[in-house]
Amino acid sequence: MSTAATDGLVALGNFAGAALLTDPVDLVAYRRDTSAATPGKPDAVVRPHTAEAVVEVLQRANRARTPVYARGGATMYAGGVNPSAGGIVLDLGGLNRILDIDLDRGIVVCEPGVRFGALLAALRPHGQTIGIVPSTAPAATIGGALSAHALGTGSPQFQSFGDEVAGLEVILASGERVCTGSAASSRAGYFQRYCIGPDLTGLFLGADGTLGIVVAVALWLHPLPEHRQTNSYGFADAAGVQRCILEIQRRELVGNIWYAGAYEAATIKARIGQAFPEKAQGPLPGFALAVDYRGDSGRVREDEQRIAEIAARCGGVPFPDFDAAYFHRLRNDEVYWYSFAGFFAMSRCAILMASVPTDRMTAFLDVITAQRQNYPQYPLGAALVMCRRGLHGGALAFYDEATQWQGAVAAMEECAGTLVAAGCVPYKTGKVWAAQVKGFGPYWGLLQRIKRELDPHGILSPGDLGLGG
Ligand SMILES: Cc1cc2nc3c(=O)[nH]c(=O)nc-3n(C[C@H](O)[C@H](O)[C@H](O)COP(=O)(O)OP(=O)(O)OC[C@H]3O[C@@H](n4cnc5c(N)ncnc54)[C@H](O)[C@@H]3O)c2cc1C
Numbered sequence: 001m002s003t004a005a006t007d008g009l010v011a012l013g014n015f016a017g018a019a020l021l022t023d024p025v026d027l028v029a030y031r032r033d034t035s036a037a038t039p040g041k042p043d044a045v046v047r048p049h050t051a052e053a054v055v056e057v058l059q060r061a062n063r064a065r066t067p068v069y070a071r072g073g074a075t076m077y078a079g080g081v082n083p084s085a086g087g088i089v090l091d092l093g094g095l096n097r098i099l100d101i102d103l104d105r106g107i108v109v110c111e112p113g114v115r116f117g118a119l120l121a122a123l124r125p126h127g128q129t130i131g132i133v134p135s136t137a138p139a140a141t142i143g144g145a146l147s148a149h150a151l152g153t154g155s156p157q158f159q160s161f162g163d164e165v166a167g168l169e170v171i172l173a174s175g176e177r178v179c180t181g182s183a184a185s186s187r188a189g190y191f192q193r194y195c196i197g198p199d200l201t202g203l204f205l206g207a208d209g210t211l212g213i214v215v216a217v218a219l220w221l222h223p224l225p226e227h228r229q230t231n232s233y234g235f236a237d238a239a240g241v242q243r244c245i246l247e248i249q250r251r252e253l254v255g256n257i258w259y260a261g262a263y264e265a266a267t268i269k270a271r272i273g274q275a276f277p278e279k280a281q282g283p284l285p286g287f288a289l290a291v292d293y294r295g296d297s298g299r300v301r302e303d304e305q306r307i308a309e310i311a312a313r314c315g316g317v318p319f320p321d322f323d324a325a326y327f328h329r330l331r332n333d334e335v336y337w338y339s340f341a342g343f344f345a346m347s348r349c350a351i352l353m354a355s356v357p358t359d360r361m362t363a364f365l366d367v368i369t370a371q372r373q374n375y376p377q378y379p380l381g382a383a384l385v386m387c388r389r390g391l392h393g394g395a396l397a398f399y400d401e402a403t404q405w406q407g408a409v410a411a412m413e414e415c416a417g418t419l420v421a422a423g424c425v426p427y428k429t430g431k432v433w434a435a436q437v438k439g440f441g442p443y444w445g446l447l448q449r450i451k452r453e454l455d456p457h458g459i460l461s462p463g464d465l466g467l468g469g
Pocket of ligand 1: 033034069070071072073074075076077079080081092112133134135136139140141142143144145146147148149150151152153207208209210212213214215430461464
């Protein structure tokens with residue numbers, strides 16, 4: 001670290017509203033997130049409890065040119081929180097108050113360190129919930145989710161976490177505080193995102209902390225669904241599932257789907273094999289589409305009927321065994337769900353998430369097949385999650401961190417390049433997709449100009465999105 005930055009750290013000292021950690025033992029836990037990205041080495045951790053303390057930290061860090069990496073629950077698989085340039089990790093877990101539940105406006109306002117589990121529990125007595133919830137709900141924070149474009153539960157209806165954000169309060173590198181959307185007017189507060197010119201809220205969504213630190217978030221509320229059920233369909237191959245999802249999306253039969261995933265033959269065999277060993281010996285579908293419906297029971301029944309007809313036209317048949325063996329439990333047993341569905345039961349996992357147009361689903365799977373052939377030493381799983389439009393596809397490579405870390409990272413870097421060539425785009429960008437972001441010429445140029453304007457000394461998360469570092 002530079003002398004100026006070291007001086008800056010000393011200047012940080014302890015001040016009201018924040019705790020400062022510099023003991024090397026304390027710092028170990030702040031080196032990385034759940035990704036395979038190279039860990040960083042923080043010089044200090046600051047854990048603020050107020051937005052004013054965040055202002056103070058940024059002003060001091062900006063004067064001293066000290067890097068600042070925002071950190072929520074550190075459950076991301078893109079290395080965004082890893083302090084690759086050293087400096088300060090800003091642990092936002094202490095900013096964890098729910099500030100307002102406004103049922104008339106249909107909005108909840110909270111601090112960024114609020115965990116999903118806590119927010120859902122607070123909303124339940126009001127018969128309310130939020131639109132998008134990642135499967136890491138107990139540990140993941142609202143600030144981390146919006147800065148990393150979370151998705152999952154809710155994506156068929158609401159697409160992405162950012163689509164559920166009504167406005168933000170952000171602190172810029174200079175320490176200036178800005179409210180976006182209608183809350184730019186202190187008399188109006190949060191109720192409308194698209195007003196007063198361009199959508200400045202959007203600038204900070206998915207930004208990995210590179211453009212500002214979010215200190216308050218307004219989210220749309222939704223009534224808790226009255227009815228829930230799950231269904232699974234088996235298909236001979238991925239092409240049938242692709243056609244089925246395309247038609248569901250084209251006809252907008254997604255209003256009562258809270259989650260839908262497509263599963264490959266290997267997953268089907270493993271799940272059926274665990275639950276019903278004898279059935280795993282017989283023929284099984286090559287692909288499955290599993291759907292979690294939630295909503296008004298009458299409407300769910302209608303949608304289910306229409307979707308069953310579409311599935312049948314695309315060669316799909318009801319596959320209740322997959323539901324019984326896995327999917328129903330995944331979607332209804334919160335402990336199982338919260339355990340990340342066993343992703344990490346056996347080993348470390350390098351995850352690369354891409355946005356996939358539905359008409360390129362089979363192209364995405366071709367990349368996964370090639371990757372498996374080229375790198376059999378890192379067993380690869382593919383996960384496909386349905387959104388209102390398009391899909392999100394994950395490549396999950398299991399590896400032994402003691403002996404295979406560098407090799408697995410290099411293999412996933414290659415996979416990232418191949419996915420872009422196949423028409424997919426980076427998602428959950430952090431550091432793992434940084435090289436690809438730099439490849440999108442004019443887009444990359446504009447991003448750099450915005451960065452220079454908002455963070456002229458490049459102190460915010462250098463290295464993330466390929467900016468600075
Ligand atoms: C097994 C497993 C399953 C997962 N399942 C899902 C899933 O279903 N859906 C999904 O979307 N994701 C999933 N994830 C990824 C991750 O858990 C989520 O995206 C989660 O929302 C990230 O929140 P976090 O608080 O942990 O963020 P962090 O990892 O702490 O941070 C993410 C990024 O946001 C930045 N950041 C954090 N807080 C702020 C702030 N206040 N202001 C500015 N920048 C900030 C960080 O610098 C970093 O770049 C999964 C991860 C694992 C390991």
